[in-house]
Amino acid sequence: MLRVSLLFLLVCIMGLFIEAAVVHASFPHAIAPDFTLVLVVILALYYQTVTGVLGAFFLGLLSDFASGQFVGPNAAGSVIVFCLVGMIASRVYAERSIAVLLITFICSLMKSATFIMMQILYVDNAFAQIFRLEIGKLVLWEALLSALVAPIVLRLLVWSRQLSHHSRNPGRASFGRWQESR
Amino acid sequence: MADLLRRHALSITSVILLICSFQLMSVSISNRALPQFGARVLDTVLSPLEKLYHEGLESAKYLWGHYLWLLEVETERNELVERIKELEAQNSRLMEFDSENRRLRELLDFRRRTGHKGVVAAVIGRDPSNWVKTVTIDRGLVDGLRSGLAVVDGNAIVGQTTAVSWHSAKVLLLTDNTSAIDVIVQSSRASGIAEGGLGQDGVRLRLRYVEKLEESEVRAGDRVIASGLDRVFPKGTLVGVVHRVDPNAPGLFQYVEVEPRVDLNRLENVLVIVPEQDSPSETGGEQFTGLSPDSSNQSSSGASEAEEGGTSG
Numbered sequence: 001m002l003r004v005s006l007l008f009l010l011v012c013i014m015g016l017f018i019e020a021a022v023v024h025a026s027f028p029h030a031i032a033p034d035f036t037l038v039l040v041v042i043l044a045l046y047y048q049t050v051t052g053v054l055g056a057f058f059l060g061l062l063s064d065f066a067s068g069q070f071v072g073p074n075a076a077g078s079v080i081v082f083c084l085v086g087m088i089a090s091r092v093y094a095e096r097s098i099a100v101l102l103i104t105f106i107c108s109l110m111k112s113a114t115f116i117m118m119q120i121l122y123v124d125n126a127f128a129q130i131f132r133l134e135i136g137k138l139v140l141w142e143a144l145l146s147a148l149v150a151p152i153v154l155r156l157l158v159w160s161r162q163l164s165h166h167s168r169n170p171g172r173a174s175f176g177r178w179q180e181s182r
Numbered sequence: 183m184a185d186l187l188r189r190h191a192l193s194i195t196s197v198i199l200l201i202c203s204f205q206l207m208s209v210s211i212s213n214r215a216l217p218q219f220g221a222r223v224l225d226t227v228l229s230p231l232e233k234l235y236h237e238g239l240e241s242a243k244y245l246w247g248h249y250l251w252l253l254e255v256e257t258e259r260n261e262l263v264e265r266i267k268e269l270e271a272q273n274s275r276l277m278e279f280d281s282e283n284r285r286l287r288e289l290l291d292f293r294r295r296t297g298h299k300g301v302v303a304a305v306i307g308r309d310p311s312n313w314v315k316t317v318t319i320d321r322g323l324v325d326g327l328r329s330g331l332a333v334v335d336g337n338a339i340v341g342q343t344t345a346v347s348w349h350s351a352k353v354l355l356l357t358d359n360t361s362a363i364d365v366i367v368q369s370s371r372a373s374g375i376a377e378g379g380l381g382q383d384g385v386r387l388r389l390r391y392v393e394k395l396e397e398s399e400v401r402a403g404d405r406v407i408a409s410g411l412d413r414v415f416p417k418g419t420l421v422g423v424v425h426r427v428d429p430n431a432p433g434l435f436q437y438v439e440v441e442p443r444v445d446l447n448r449l450e451n452v453l454v455i456v457p458e459q460d461s462p463s464e465t466g467g468e469q470f471t472g473l474s475p476d477s478s479n480q481s482s483s484g485a486s487e488a489e490e491g492g493t494s495g
């Protein structure tokens with residue numbers, strides 16, 4: 001469990017690094033995919049546990065701290081996404097990339113909606129400011145890019161997990177879901 | 183109770199976390215210290231990575247800009263060198279056109295100023311011998327030329343036509359020792375005959391028959407112009423500038439040297455003045471040959487069909 005937690009933390013930090021340094025520094029006006037959201041979706045698909053929801057909350061908090069503005073919108077969004085995905089996880093064949101892609105796209109829209117709603121509830125003039133920002137383009141592009149990277153991140157995590165499992169149990173193959181007990 | 187909590191642990195935890203999120207949001211709005219603290223902690227972890235990435239990116243850009251990209255620069259350089267050569271050749275041609283344009287404009291200006299009709303010609307050859315100073319121009323009988331016509335360069339006298347063929351003509355330069363032009367000194371109005379063949383390489387003129395009178399005083403720097411009495415060169419056309427005067431020379435006349443105005447070594451385009459009314463060639467030849475009294479026939483190597491303008495007189 002600790003190993004998985006550390007892995008998710010590392011991937012989250014790398015994701016924030018890619019968003020902040022690689023994408024925004026190299027392409028100043030580009031829209032970056034939301035790596036924390038992708039990790040929350042994967043958590044919700046494979047770890048529908050208390051630990052999983054705590055992890056999702058913590059990943060959301062990391063996103064909030066990265067911006068340095070408000071603490072809470074991303075965390076709330078992550079929890080909501082986790083809950084909703086958790087409800088359908090048992091009915092979804094998460095091994096298929098297209099499923100992960102679609103779920104991530106919808107979850108990104110939901111998270112953006114949560115973020116905007118919290119801004120409107122708590123911040124003065126947020127409504128006017130937000131709608132000056134070509135919000136539709138931002139939300140859609142972020143959702144699209146996040147959906148595109150989600151299968152890749154999932155494959156990387158599965159591969160690293162298999163690698164770790166193989167190194168511990170060289171004789172045994174490890175495939176499929178690495179869901180732990182609820 | 184415990185069983186209930188265990189069964190709905192996930193839902194309860196989610197609700198609690200949601201409430202915490204909203205609470206954190208309201209706290210962070212009133213107190214910026216919380217989000218800023220979190221940002222500082224995260225920056226401590228992320229900023230070394232960002233710095234490393236940024237330096238790596240700059241190194242890669244440097245490598246690309248100063249080495250890899252230069253490989254393509256060589257091709258571009260070669261193309262630019264070729265282009266420069268083409269442009270230099272073009273520039274040279276354009277400068278030549280510009281120079282020719284200026285020369286031709288001077289000739290046109292002369293025509294406008296004096297009102298004389300003329301034919302513009304290009305100098306296409308020079309006499310190879312050292313004894314005769316002539317040049318060949320690319321106009322001839324078909325262009326209305328005949329021998330005994332004045333040739334100017336737009337500013338001053340060059341000479342006169344001698345042997346004229348169908349498409350070319352010889353021009354006897356004023357510095358030839360058989361050339362003689364009736365002139366006056368513009369300031370003192372002293373008259374004389376400007377003959378060629380004087381000085382080293384025969385580039386100067388000797389002004390003869392200038393009397394030793396006070397009213398005929400000539401000074402260095404005076405302008406010498408055609409008198410028009412020979413009916414070849416239009417009156418007032420510049421011949422040259424007085425270079426040296428010796429009023430006490432032996433004999434009845436002053437010794438005067440004249441520097442021609444025209445640089446005869448750099449002739450390229452000339453204007454042949456064609457009179458309004460064609461005078462009979464014999465009459466023009468007898469009275470106004472423009473040649474010195476003791477001259478013989480001109481050397482005219484290519485002028486078998488030429489009409490000679492009364493030169494035997």
